[in-house]
Amino acid sequence: MPHVRLDEVTKVFRPRSRRDSPVTAVDRVSLDIERGEVFAVIGYSGAGKSTLVRLINGLEPVTSGVVEIDGVPISALPARALRRQQQGIGMIFQRFHLLRSRTVAKNVAYPLEVVGTPRAEREARVAELLEFVGLAQKAAAYPEQLSGGQQQRVGIARALAAKPSLLLADEATSALDPETTAEVLDLLGRVNRELGVTVVVITHEMEVVAQVADRVAVMDAGRVVEHGSTYEVFTAPQTPTAQRFVRTVVRALPEGEELAALRAAHEGRFFTISFSDAGASEARVFGALARAGVDFNLVHGGVDDIRGRVYGLLTIAVRGPEEAVAAALAQVGPGVQITETGR
Amino acid sequence: MSELLEIAPELAVQTGIMLQIVGLGMLIGGAGGLVVGTGLYVTRHGGILAQPVLFWLLNLVVNTFRPIPFIIFMAAIQPLARLVVGTGIGNPAAIFAISLAATFGIARIVEQNLVSVDPGVIEAARAMGAGPWRIIRTVVLPEALGPLVLGYTFAVIAVVDMSAVAGLLGGTGLGNYAITYGYRQFDDLITWSALVVIVVIVQLVQLLGNVLARRVLRR
Numbered sequence: 124m125p126h127v128r129l130d131e132v133t134k135v136f137r138p139r140s141r142r143d144s145p146v147t148a149v150d151r152v153s154l155d156i157e158r159g160e161v162f163a164v165i166g167y168s169g170a171g172k173s174t175l176v177r178l179i180n181g182l183e184p185v186t187s188g189v190v191e192i193d194g195v196p197i198s199a200l201p202a203r204a205l206r207r208q209q210q211g212i213g214m215i216f217q218r219f220h221l222l223r224s225r226t227v228a229k230n231v232a233y234p235l236e237v238v239g240t241p242r243a244e245r246e247a248r249v250a251e252l253l254e255f256v257g258l259a260q261k262a263a264a265y266p267e268q269l270s271g272g273q274q275q276r277v278g279i280a281r282a283l284a285a286k287p288s289l290l291l292a293d294e295a296t297s298a299l300d301p302e303t304t305a306e307v308l309d310l311l312g313r314v315n316r317e318l319g320v321t322v323v324v325i326t327h328e329m330e331v332v333a334q335v336a337d338r339v340a341v342m343d344a345g346r347v348v349e350h351g352s353t354y355e356v357f358t359a360p361q362t363p364t365a366q367r368f369v370r371t372v373v374r375a376l377p378e379g380e381e382l383a384a385l386r387a388a389h390e391g392r393f394f395t396i397s398f399s400d401a402g403a404s405e406a407r408v409f410g411a412l413a414r415a416g417v418d419f420n421l422v423h424g425g426v427d428d429i430r431g432r433v434y435g436l437l438t439i440a441v442r443g444p445e446e447a448v449a450a451a452l453a454q455v456g457p458g459v460q461i462t463e464t465g466r
Numbered sequence: 467m468s469e470l471l472e473i474a475p476e477l478a479v480q481t482g483i484m485l486q487i488v489g490l491g492m493l494i495g496g497a498g499g500l501v502v503g504t505g506l507y508v509t510r511h512g513g514i515l516a517q518p519v520l521f522w523l524l525n526l527v528v529n530t531f532r533p534i535p536f537i538i539f540m541a542a543i544q545p546l547a548r549l550v551v552g553t554g555i556g557n558p559a560a561i562f563a564i565s566l567a568a569t570f571g572i573a574r575i576v577e578q579n580l581v582s583v584d585p586g587v588i589e590a591a592r593a594m595g596a597g598p599w600r601i602i603r604t605v606v607l608p609e610a611l612g613p614l615v616l617g618y619t620f621a622v623i624a625v626v627d628m629s630a631v632a633g634l635l636g637g638t639g640l641g642n643y644a645i646t647y648g649y650r651q652f653d654d655l656i657t658w659s660a661l662v663v664i665v666v667i668v669q670l671v672q673l674l675g676n677v678l679a680r681r682v683l684r685r
Contacts, residue, residue, distance in 0.1 A: 180593055182589065182592055182593055202597075203597075205595075206595040206596070206597060207595065208595070209592075209593060209594065209595035210594065210595035212593070214590070214593040214594075216586060216589075216590060218586055220584070220586040220587045220589065220590035221587070221590075222587055222605060222608070222609060223587075223609060224608035224609050224611060224682075225608070233591070233594065233596075233604070234594040234595075236604070237591075237594050237595055237596045237600065238595070265684060267684075281594075285594070291593075
């Protein structure tokens, strides 16, 4: 049984005034999120991903469709039963949403108060959590005395307090600088690996997906237009939306003016090398060309690390006898694809 | 100087009465305002217990009674005072009228301050499975405590103002003392002494409010 199952889930917001029309924020979305995975939902703002995550923990009621968590249809529960389910789901937010009236320790204790944990147990658990997120010294501080990254770590400690099996992160790193983002993502990774918590990450940043997600769903205009393993989506994006996102991190093939400029600067034929297998690398291609005595230049591209797997897209300019080039390229083993870039 | 000494005992007695009227008015009106103001906040559109009809009703009541000048309100409310506190005159009737008027005034102050609480923290509490009453008690009111303290300080001073016209219903206190014995009998010393005492009390209340608010807000 999947940990989270969405079946034809739709959310329509009724218009504020009569002149406006209803907004379909989430449109017939079906997804399975497996226990113990890190699942990312990526989309531009307004794509419906924040609404989607609020349907998962019942903050928003669905218009139609079913949301199940561990087989429990959360979208059909009455208020009191829903609250009990919500106590088993942690959530963190872009703007942290810590209580300003409470110290760090009291913020982390809040969900434990909600579930009715006795005081002594509460204090022990809070200490343990602050230790886990590395903020034990800040227990008595107030949120405004912490940096953004520290506040988000408090948010994570708070979200984990009631020992949830599912953690929802709504743009959790969007308000943070790149370095702090990496710290928070590391922590989310630890939450997933060390505590076995299923993590759902909502983001508009492809780097975030590349760093933490096992699988990713791409949302556009309320629909999930594409989903699959992060590596699959990165190396072979099918839809224009996915391709646009992938291009933000993986350098795509040169086109149009960029290609013309490259051609002006480099002589010879242009080839594009793409390699996406564990054993493959650009070195094999370069070695083969060098052995054949063919002169080449790397003119465009890059190599990326996606969830520990290498993916590269390189364009080279090659000068030399046609047969030698063909022979050299023929020697390159599996996992590497070479295509001549059109003129 | 000797004249001042002469009026001092009475001044002290009337100050005590005023403090009593203001204190009770604030206690009852403050509690009433908190309830009605919180009611307005939770029942409004998008509130944690959104109830459009109830909100409309509460809003109508507050909007109807709050703008009435207190001196007229107090006279008009006399029959109700007779019903509730058993008498339409004297300090009990004045306290009754003040409590009621303060409830409506404070309700708006409370509502305004609660509205300014970040909806994000309320959503966070909802995500943790907290119910509406818990959210009001442990999130909304504590998060708004600083501005609420300042709002109540403002209300105390408004209630001091109201207490000055208690004499209309045969009530007593500093305001009545200043009008009846000072102004009407051309005794400037009494008028000015009462005024000075009121100013000093108001200053002290404001100071206390500021200190408390600063402590709550940590700035």
